[in-house]
Amino acid sequence: MIKFCHRRYCRCLKNQRSDIKREEKLMKKKLLTVALVIAMVFAMAACGSSGDGDAEKTYNLKFSLAVSENNFQAESWRAWAKAVEEATDGRVKCTFYYDDTLIDANAEYQQLVGGVADIADVHRYANDGFVISENWKSITSGVPEDAVVDFSYKLFEEFPEIADEYKDVHILAQGFNGGTMYQLLTVNKEVKTPADMKGLTIWCEADWNGFVKNCGATPVNTPFSEVYSSLQKNMYDGMLIPTETLESCNFAEVCNYCVKLNLCYTSGAGHLMNLDTWNSLPEDIQKIIDSDEIRKVVEDANVNGFKASEEGAMEWAEKEYGTKEVVLTDDQRAAFIELVQAANLEKAKELDKKGLPGTKIVEALAKWSEEWEASKK
Template identity: 30%
Template sequence: MKKKLILKLFIFLLTLVFIGSFIKPIVFAQPKPEKITLGFAHIWPAVHFTQVHQFTRYFKMVEKATKGKYVLDIKWYPVGTLIGGSELYDGIIKGIAESGTSSFVYTPGRFPVMYTLCQPGIAPPENCNAAAITAMELYKTWKPKEFDDVKVLYFYATGPAWLHTKKPLKSLKDIKGLKVRATADNIEIFKALGAEPTSMVMGEVYTAAKKGIVDSLISPPETLEAWKHAELFDYSVFVPHFYSSFFWVAMNKDKWRSLPKDLQDAFDAVADDAAKEAGAIWQYFNTKAMDFAKAKPGGHHFSRFPDSEWEGVKEIIRPIRERYIALLNSKGLPGKEIVESASKLMEKYNKMKFEPWKP
């Protein structure tokens, strides 16, 4: 009897194995991520680190925040391929570009609250990290209506400026007579120092310098490598009170409304981290460009004016500050409060330590 039971059990198990060999295991397939196509226009060449690193990483950050539900198919429009930097904001409003980024200085007067950060001496940053976070905090503090035409994604900045020249400058007096490529926000201070400033977009600088239209440039160090300005200039002096360029990143409102709600939430969720990482990336490439310039044949010399030189500049900056407060007041805005807010925020974040970024 016992042997029969064992034999039946063996036959039963053998039958199960035989039947199981014909049954495929049930695999629950993961849903494929939904592809969302988004056009993105910017003001740099396609090989610039902003496209290669900053914004590529940003859009991956957004995808990650959706837990893989969406994949962003970015259609890139670098400088000169769709719309110019000074027309980009209006282009986004009109839907010519679905999204993009440009500098405040390309549209002076368009963003009075945020443009406060670009004014000489009001909120000079120590680095790109502090500048980016300050811009985000200033926007959250005042929620300016100047960006109501678009969906703001985040802000970032170049950090403090350097004045690149063909000859060494030992004193602020040496600026007199220079033909400087400047921006709208620092033309006045250069004129006060006896320079001949000319405003132009970055893409025009190389040719202008070759033709002798300008013999110097105010910009962050990254342009020495990314825009090949190290081929034009051999000296750079630190001028943080003169300039720091800030940038907006925005999306067309109709495009924004067309996105699924959870994808919108993902964009909002990563905004602060995107600004922080952008600051760290810009800081990395500014340092890298300085090393690049130093390594060229003949080298490149970086210097700083003595602290005593800046006392006279403060007297030049004071009326610029007062005039900007008056401008904000004329637009029905609390000028003094906005300017003081920008200064205090930058002072706060200038004291912070930031983790360096590496590719």
């Protein structure tokens, strides 16, 4: 009996020990589950904290400009920066550096890509991979003045070879030279037709050499610093340049006529953001910067700013020096445009030989221009 009870006791004790072990295992599982839950909560909290941090983080971007502080393009980009700051609730701000004081004027693109500046207006050179863009003025000139931005976007959409040249940077807007128009300033001769230019010596940028030759004149591309004195000494008969230089460069003192050729080229891309800077920005900020509303701020400001500077300079030149504004008829201007497009096609052939769509670009622009002008009638 005693023996029986002992055995029963042993069995009970053994069962109790088994129950305790099971409970211990269950307890360990519960503790492990609780630990995992706590870890997940902390992880989620950490993620939430990181997101909140990004939402509150500010970005001060270094913006380099080649132009001076009072230039209309500088004013346009300050308006853009203000719009971005407001749209991002102050999370993005820009510090401006003018007159190429932040980056080297001779290495703008390389230094932008290298991170010296976050944003910069850079001239695009063929040795940096910008073969089409290096010839931009020579193949896109002669378009309607109110289509320069629209056509620039169309070119990027229709010809991927253009966009590919900008693969290592981010384009902020199609507003590098939005609205820029070239006129013919002459010292003594009033020009109304291409025939009137025959035999003249005209200073111009190399981009316009073909056009000037087509008009029967001789193009010269000497350093800009020598132009004023050469006009003053009657070494040159005139120059191809925007009207605003009548005042800004005081060319009204040596040029008696401003012939309104109104030669425009598509605005193009030139204000670019460093790609690492762009990729570091949160998606919501990228969407704001890339929005049509923000792009339009600077694109419209550039076009309107240029027009205002042109009109103001012409009024000033007329008042101060009696410079005469020569307004062409539609037929007279069409004769000049025809010669511009012929020059564009010649330059385009050089791009064709490199496997690039030079002629296709020129032909597309001519077609779009014709349709644009027809829609305005």
